[in-house]
Amino acid sequence: MYLRRCGSRSHLRRYSPAGGLIMAALRLPAELWLRIFSYLSWKDKLRMRCTCSHFRSLLDESSVSWQGFSVVLKDLSRYNRGFWRSLARWQVRVVRLRAGVKKDLKLLSSWLPLLDSLRLDRWMELEVRELQVLVQLQRLSLTSSCMPLSRLDFLVPLSDQLTQLTLCKVQLTCPAAHLLAAVTQLRRLTSLQLHHDGSLRIRTLSGILSHLTRLRHLSWTMITYKTLAGDFFYPAHPPEGTAGLQLSHLQLLNYDAVVTQEVLQPLLRLQSLSVLHLYSVPGPNCHLRTWLTSLPELSSLSVHGGHPLAAYADFLPSSLLSLTLSVDLQTEDLQVVSARAPNLEHLHLEPWGSSSSLIKLLPQLFPHLKTLAIRHHGVLEEDFLFLQEMKHLHTVEILDVYHRPNPKDPSWVLYESSPHLLQLIQKLQQQTNHRVQVITSSRSNTLSCDCI
Template sequence: MALHTVGAAQLPSEVWVHVFGFLSTTDKLNIRSCCKYFKKMVDHWSLWKGNTVVLKKLCAYTTQFWTTLRRRKISSVVVQRASLKEWKQLALSLPWLTTIAVEHCFDVKAFEILKQFHNLKRLAIRSCRCGQGLSDAIVPLQQVTHFSVCEMHCAPRSDIISFVSKLSHLTSLLYHEGNHPIPRQTFHIMLNRLPHLKHLSGNMDPTLSEEALKCLPSLQSLAVVYRDRDVDPSRCHLKTWLRELPQLAVLNIAKGHPVSAYAHSIPGTVTSLTLQRVMVEQKDMKTLGKQASGLLHLHFDPCSYKSGSSIGEIPKLFPQLMTLKMRLQQLKHLERLEILDAQSPHLLQLIHKLQVLTNHSTQIIHSRGLRDPTGCYCTHY
């Protein structure tokens, strides 16, 4: 690239850094690899805020690699299948990490290294196989405010519940253990010990009492994942839980009861709603429109919806809607449309027609797994 010999050097580096801020990660890396002049600019820490690095085979990384991560001030990583020695290397190289997702860890001693990350705020444990001693390694991490556990193997459930209950500063808890739901009484006790909790996501057992969330009036985000669909409205305690959450803004529901069982209880404070694999009727949509007329974000993916033609009423039901995520439908006046269908030539034609109808004002993307590498990827989401 001869750009730097012509006029690139005539502009202050601050200008180029600002320009690079509009590029995707791929584009930034391409520029970095083909132009030495821009290499340091592309590595400027301001261009990598919120970026997560997935680390595999840490022993293969060079000194230059770690230097680059330090220059970018990377604060979020996913660590896969790391040995105890590699964990020690990570602690020495990036001691300021604030977010760590641990995947496929089979040595409980590795978790003891986490206490060396004094700025750690977000911790996710996924698909790990650990025995006794996990609680002793996690409890010292009292600074952690966001904790996620998904698909743990071998670790005693009592051990997991014990250290979660002792992380008293938690503001966000994600507990996805579908085959090992927390017993009713234990669940109540655990929540009572987490007074600062604002975000809760878990596999909800239908046997949980109506008072299960009574101790969390400040809850702002709730994700309820049922193991099966349940058509008996009398067993639905969700409607009671929702009435006791006056500050709720985000509600995600997967499977479980028909929407009619709790639609009238959804607080008007909800601005983001996700309905996955639930039974919905046209009258339920109208009820949702009345209950949450200020809805800004909707993820609509029901297992049954008989009145598909009324999908076009969504803009009327939710006049402030900004983003919609659903199976492909042609809708106007959207800022963003995320399509769940698999790509096909016919689909591409429909997308082109939609872009023409909306004068290319709608951002259209395809769902391709998780957007957040540190997020949970279990089968429910």
């Protein structure tokens, strides 16, 4: 069977004696087709929409089919009215705009009145005041701006709207006090990410944490800190009836500061900690040990770079359920992790060296895993298929989805699943009776900055 487009109308044709089956399929109830489409990726939905007018009509008239759909746009003059009408019908709420200017915001407001999440990459003008025309905007991300921001007054009209704010690789020429004054007016914020090159000097976060009482997720560049002040996390006026901050997720970029358990006392409720050494090289002392021994309720830990796992493996809390490791590690280090966190359910394993010798040990070391993210290059087929021994495993993500189709030309790289990987996936799914889902494409958040 194949799909064919004829003239100005779309038709499904099958050149076989069973061609009538296609017409019968088209008479299936719309609810059934939409149920089938719900299992497709966004790309596959778009492909199905292009096959015939029947499918296009079904998908366009069902905004539910497009819930969570996001688009990446650049040079809005390229898009015609039909394109905008489709986005409007799908009730698109999340947009990533590259190299935008102020007039683009008015266009987005006109065609996408429900837009509530926006990422602006490489903003081309000095000010972003037109953001206030997006009356439904709740989540805003400014990344890699081409022009410096000398003022942040454009945030003030959004103070009753924004729940999430990301400023990443944005040149801020305003004083730190001006930044703090603008950010602390966003009283509805539940998530704040501020990533910079080290030019911003803020001694303590106590002022921010005092005003943003709803804050649950905080991501902060730590490259300028050598020692954390005693009041670094202490809000000046903690919320009444609470024992410490309400933060549940804390992300630290380029962290290597001396810290004490007393400084971390307000973070007793912290459940998730991420430490990313993007460019920095940590000093001789592993300060992560202090964090791990001070957070009794920590259930998720993510470490990228920094000291080898052996430097802090013995300090992992037994409460851990999720662990991400993109670090230097050895087989014996994972054995320590298994003993320290016996109930681990989610593991993202991306060692700096080869992982080929580690995969076959995972079923024995972490029998309760439900999700697993690993590399597959260099892993023997029998070791990969040994993952079927994990009785609770339901999702495997492959982190290195690429291959070189011509061994004589190593520069030719295809970023897609190789035939060998597809065979491995098929065998694993067959041996687990399709209990295990294998993901080969990253499901990144459209609003997340590229440095995470």
